Amino acid sequence: MNKDWMGKYSGSSSLGLRPSSTEQVSQILAYCSLRRLALVPQGGNTGLVGGSVPVFDEVVLNMSAMNKILSFDEVSGVLVCQAGCILQTLEEHVSQRGYIMPLDLGAKGSCHIGGNLSTNAGGLRLLRYGSLHGSVLGVEAVLPDGTVLDLLRQLRKDNTGYDLKQLFIGSEGTLGVITAVAIQCAPKPASVQLAFLSCPSFAAVQQVLRHAKQSLGEILSAVEFLDQESMAMATQYLPGVSNPLAQAGPDAAQQQQQGGGGEQGGPFYMVVETQGSHAGHDKEKLEGFLEAVMADGSVADGTLAESQAQAAAIWRVREGITESLVRRGAVYKYDLSMPTHKMYELVQLVRQQVAHLPGVKAVGYGHVGDGNLHLNVSSPSGYSDELEQLLEPFVYEWTAQQSGSISAEHGIGLMKAPVLGYSKSSEAVNLMQRLKVLMDPHQILNPYKVLPGVEHMGRVE
């Protein structure tokens, strides 16, 4: 309850509450508001920016008992559920009814849909299904004074003035507690194809992305990349994980066991997925695409998943990088968006910056199809001021110079509150602060998160 998923942020709360209804959330907030008690809403606690744990002794509002699925409309594909439902449970529920959730991420087994909305999580298929700002149709939220705001509409079209539900998507529990969600699910694809590719350069990765968008168009559902260093992390630190391009045979198996199995192909890898309605047609398209990118040299080697098990093994490599880094030690995580051609330059610059520190490694991976880089710096000897000062504010300044965002999909939390200004103008931050004061006048909800300079917030004009 007090410690985040990475073990990086921790508070010292001695009170956790676990409401099971909207009414209970409302009563808790009304009481805390009256008594000026601060709270932190906590979903699956998989957030990566220190937003879901107390900073001091804030009450932890654990949402896990609000886990009921309220309805699913098999014609419209609209799911209505409480905020504490686990994403994977929802995926299983709608999958049995011919649909899929419009988002997927490595933390699906633990994260809550309420946490997903609160962080505006992106994930692996945003390229295809878009952001939650589009797929969420309705929200029920409790305001800091206990007022229940019923915006739980299920309509695709509803232009009735300000779209208030959007305020709760991406505001990381600073404006209200999300208690229920109505979300548009997508039809379950009849055919899913997956390719794992190796590319000689980051220029080649971009070339493959361009080709994929042009030739796979309407069936393209994910384009991800990872570098050799990320592959080495996954294969070395995750039991049973191997490079999908590794040659079968005793030598390869031995190499994997010795932690050297990450070296087949590279130095860049890509995961390209299609979701369509006709397996024969989709396979033909994917094979045509592969022929073209191999012929022009942008792909050196590749494999197509022939079974669900093979597809799962490929996804395990990509999704497992996060876990492998945490297993290795301390990790500085930067979740950035910027023009695609700039993405890997930053990884190389940071790698040079930390080259003199023994054991410190910079890795680059992410949602290249969305221009979203995950730059991670791993330090087996723990967090240190020396390392942090080499990375910050350099990474944020460099990203701002490219007109990028210092938080593409993970949010601001505690980690980036002081540096919000690199991606938002002072006018925009001021308006955010005014909204916060309007909606949470006693500053009880998730204090110290998202907004910089909380000490100034009382005198926002």
Ligand code: FAD
């Ligand atoms: P928490 O971590 O519990 O909370 C996150 C924030 O939301 C906090 O500020 C919290 O106060 C607030 N909050 C939680 N529930 C509520 C609520 N009901 N009402 C109001 N506020 C609330 N993120 C991505 O965007 N894309 C990825 O691909 C991705 N992959 C990940 C893979 C792994 C292995 C891990 C560990 C994390 C990953 N994440 C990813 C980050 C994380 O999973 C997401 O941010 C997720 O949406 C957080 O959900 P949660 O339920 O764990 O929220």
Ligand code: MLT
């Ligand atoms: C991912 O894409 O794997 C997630 O956002 C988690 C991470 O950045 O490590």
Ligand code: ZN
């Ligand atoms: Zn991500």
